[in-house]
Amino acid sequence: xxxxxxxxxxxxxxxxxxxxxxxxxxxxxxxxxxxxxxxxxxxxxxxxxxxxxxxxxxxxxxxxxxxxxxxxxxxxxxxxxxxxxxxxxxxxxxxxxxxxxxxxxxxxxxxxxxxxxxxxxxxxxxxxxxxxxxxxxxxxxxxxxxxxxxxxxxxxxxxxxxxxxxxxxxxxxxxxxxxxxxxxxxxxxxxxxxxxxxxxxxxxxxxxxxxxxxxxxxxxxxxxxxxxxxxxxxxxxxxxxxxxxxxxxxxxxxxxx
Amino acid sequence: xxxxxxxxxxxxxxxxxxxxxxxxxxxxxxxxxxxxxxxxxxxxxxxxxxxxxxxxxxxxxxxxxxxxxxxxxxxxxxxxxxxxxxxxxxxxxxxxxxxxxxxxxxxxxxxxxxxxxxxxxxxxxxxxxxxxxxxxxxxxxxxxxxxxxxxxxxxxxxxxxxxxxxxxxxxxxxxxxxxxxxxxxxxxxxxxxxxxxxxxxxxxxxxxxxxxxxxxxxxxxxxxxxxxxxxxxxxxxxxxxxxxxxxxxxxxxxxxxxxxxxxxxxxxxxxxxxxxxxxxxxxxxxxxxxxxxxxxxxxxxxxxxxxxxxxxxxxxxxxxxxxxxxxxxxxxxxxxxxxxxxxxxxxxxxxxxxxxxxxxxxxxxxxxxxxxxxxxxxxxxxxxxxxxxxxxxxxxxxx
Numbered sequence: 001x002x003x004x005x006x007x008x009x010x011x012x013x014x015x016x017x018x019x020x021x022x023x024x025x026x027x028x029x030x031x032x033x034x035x036x037x038x039x040x041x042x043x044x045x046x047x048x049x050x051x052x053x054x055x056x057x058x059x060x061x062x063x064x065x066x067x068x069x070x071x072x073x074x075x076x077x078x079x080x081x082x083x084x085x086x087x088x089x090x091x092x093x094x095x096x097x098x099x100x101x102x103x104x105x106x107x108x109x110x111x112x113x114x115x116x117x118x119x120x121x122x123x124x125x126x127x128x129x130x131x132x133x134x135x136x137x138x139x140x141x142x143x144x145x146x147x148x149x150x151x152x153x154x155x156x157x158x159x160x161x162x163x164x165x166x167x168x169x170x171x172x173x174x175x176x177x178x179x180x181x182x183x184x185x186x187x188x189x190x191x192x193x194x195x196x197x198x199x200x201x202x203x204x205x206x207x208x209x210x211x212x213x214x215x216x217x218x219x220x221x222x223x224x225x226x227x228x229x230x231x232x233x234x235x236x237x238x239x240x241x242x243x244x245x246x247x248x249x250x251x252x253x254x255x256x257x
Numbered sequence: 258x259x260x261x262x263x264x265x266x267x268x269x270x271x272x273x274x275x276x277x278x279x280x281x282x283x284x285x286x287x288x289x290x291x292x293x294x295x296x297x298x299x300x301x302x303x304x305x306x307x308x309x310x311x312x313x314x315x316x317x318x319x320x321x322x323x324x325x326x327x328x329x330x331x332x333x334x335x336x337x338x339x340x341x342x343x344x345x346x347x348x349x350x351x352x353x354x355x356x357x358x359x360x361x362x363x364x365x366x367x368x369x370x371x372x373x374x375x376x377x378x379x380x381x382x383x384x385x386x387x388x389x390x391x392x393x394x395x396x397x398x399x400x401x402x403x404x405x406x407x408x409x410x411x412x413x414x415x416x417x418x419x420x421x422x423x424x425x426x427x428x429x430x431x432x433x434x435x436x437x438x439x440x441x442x443x444x445x446x447x448x449x450x451x452x453x454x455x456x457x458x459x460x461x462x463x464x465x466x467x468x469x470x471x472x473x474x475x476x477x478x479x480x481x482x483x484x485x486x487x488x489x490x491x492x493x494x495x496x497x498x499x500x501x502x503x504x505x506x507x508x509x510x511x512x513x514x515x516x517x518x519x520x521x522x523x524x525x526x527x528x529x530x531x532x533x534x535x536x537x538x539x540x541x542x543x544x545x546x547x548x549x550x551x552x553x554x555x556x557x558x559x560x561x562x563x564x565x566x567x568x569x570x571x572x573x574x575x576x577x578x579x580x581x582x583x584x585x586x587x588x589x590x591x592x593x594x595x596x597x598x599x600x601x602x603x604x605x606x607x608x609x610x611x612x613x614x615x616x617x618x619x620x621x622x623x624x625x626x627x628x629x630x631x632x633x634x635x636x637x638x639x640x641x642x643x644x645x646x647x648x649x650x651x652x653x654x655x656x
Contacts, residue, residue, distance in 0.1 A: 024283055025286065063287070066283065066287065067287055070287060070291070181291060181295045181320075182287070182291040182324075183323065183325050183338070184288065184291075184325035184329060184338035184340055184344075184348070185325045185337070185339065187291060187338075187340075188284070188339050188340050188344075189333075190287075191283060191287060
């Protein structure tokens with residue numbers, strides 16, 4: 001089984017300015033990708049095969065791939081080219097889909113449900129559409145069957161079970177699989193001898209116009225930090241008085257009634 | 258959602274922009290983040306309890322064993338992680354930031370049990386003892402201190418008398434770190450009563466050998482999660498194949514091991530101080546007096562500034578010593594300075610942390626009193642401050 005896990009190197013804190021400079025000490029492997037890596041590792045333990053981790057980003061993003069290698073991934077590919085910069089979720093999906101096609105044959109493509117920095121949750125589904133593959137999002141559990149995989153999706157208070165023929169794409173629910181810890185020996189190996197292949201635009205085989213800022217139909221116009229203007233108000237009185245005051249206050253703001 | 262997206266968001270120091278990171282490689286950062294994440298999830302919830310109950314968390318130790326924390330510098334061929342000294346001190350700092358008692362277990366095991374076996378053991382000895390130690394299946398200890406022997410290690414009274422292909426060992430060792438849980442113990446014993454400093458040897462004694470008896474656990478002021486105990490060997494017959502190095506090399510082996518061990522203790526002190534700083538920053542921002550958070554008061558700010566500076570200075574000394582060792586340049590002096598400074602800085606920093614917390618700092622409701630007790634030990638073991646000043650002065654004066 002060849003499993004491709006798409007991961008992202010995220011910013012640890014919200015950027016002060018629109019054009020954030022990504023540095024190693026402020027980047028990390030997207031925490032929402034860890035359960036997807038974990039699922040891939042468990043599938044490989046069960047079914048054998050190999051895991052390739054894939055990411056697009058500046059050179060510093062190679063570190064997120066190395067973290068995945070440290071956890072046990074077999075190979076890593078970083079899509080890194082000036083022409084890929086400024087990509088929105090569609091242009092990102094275009095580049096990832098091209099890379100995944102190049103990594104064929106494969107059986108399963110996994111994503112986290114979202115990222116901790118930009119949080120769109122779109123890249124997994126968009127990539128599946130571009131590849132023309134079946135997609136199950138928010139996968140919580142997974143079982144191998146004769147023909148493919150039986151998956152359980154949890155959303156909106158429902159458990160939905162889908163049978164999926166492979167190759168297929170899934171986004172993995174953050175609470176599905178507790179990610180394992182990296183062993184020190186794994187880190188040593190990943191950073192000393194782990195190979196992160198770098199693919200530029202030419203190797204990827206994409207046209208400059210379909211990726212990066214040029215291939216992005218959406219654009220971030222401005223970015224400002226949200227000010228939290230919540231105030232804490234302490235009510236006093238007996239239980240009944242408290243309840244009455246609270247009800248009046250909520251009514252006054254139109255929050256109930 | 259139960260999953261936290263902010264895992265690993267806290268890096269060194271109390272500010273978002275921390276220049277300490279410029280000394281680190283990506284691998285160093287990955288090690289630090291992985292260890293921090295593990296310790297915060299697995300050890301932090303137990304830290305208070307294992308201190309109060311003086312209990313050793315075996316389940317956590319087994320997990321640490323699988324992750325390689327007990328063989329940080331041992332080569333992969335012998336079951337270790339094969340990391341360098343910088344990564345070693347980063348690991349010890351992170352464990353100690355959460356539980357100094359567990360940090361002590363790990364650093365002593367690595368530096369004065371696995372370390373000397375790797376440095377002085379024959380290939381047979383390494384294959385025999387290192388893999389199970391490196392995987393944490395067995396715990397190591399360094400048995401030097403005796404009721405009458407501390408800083409003056411040359412005065413060792415324990416004896417090993419050759420009898421055919423065995424030694425008959427009689428040894429009374431006290432204050433043995435990991436003593437209550439150790440399986441593979443390096444014993445410093447006198448093999449030649451007439452040879453003074455050159456009459457001391459290291460013999461590896463394994464728990465379970467007839468005559469090997471562990472005494473009661475010490476009821477310590479701090480580091481309570483570590484089962485420190487006495488160990489007695491009574492007419493214990495140990496094969497001569499268990500002699501480490503040659504007869505008479507004992508003190509040389511001990512001193513070489515301690516040179517590295519001191520860095521671990523220094524890193525441990527930095528971890529304790531870092532924890533005290535973080536707690537104090539959190540508390541000072543939240544605790545209000547005179548209508549404002551106490552962090553707005555200049556006297557509190559002065560303490561926070563001093564604490565942060567002490568922590569960074571200590572950490573830099575530790576990193577310098579570790580880099581020296583990794584580059585193969587003499588590091589004895591650097592290691593001694595790091596141990597002396599970091600342990601004393603940790604005492605000052607934890608003292609200020611208690612002061613910032615006021616009455617609560619003196620209460621077991623808050624963790625700073627634990628840091629204060631734990632920090633105190635770092636000035637005593639693996640060479641007292643006084644011995645370190647002597648060693649450093651000798652180096653500086655060129656005696």
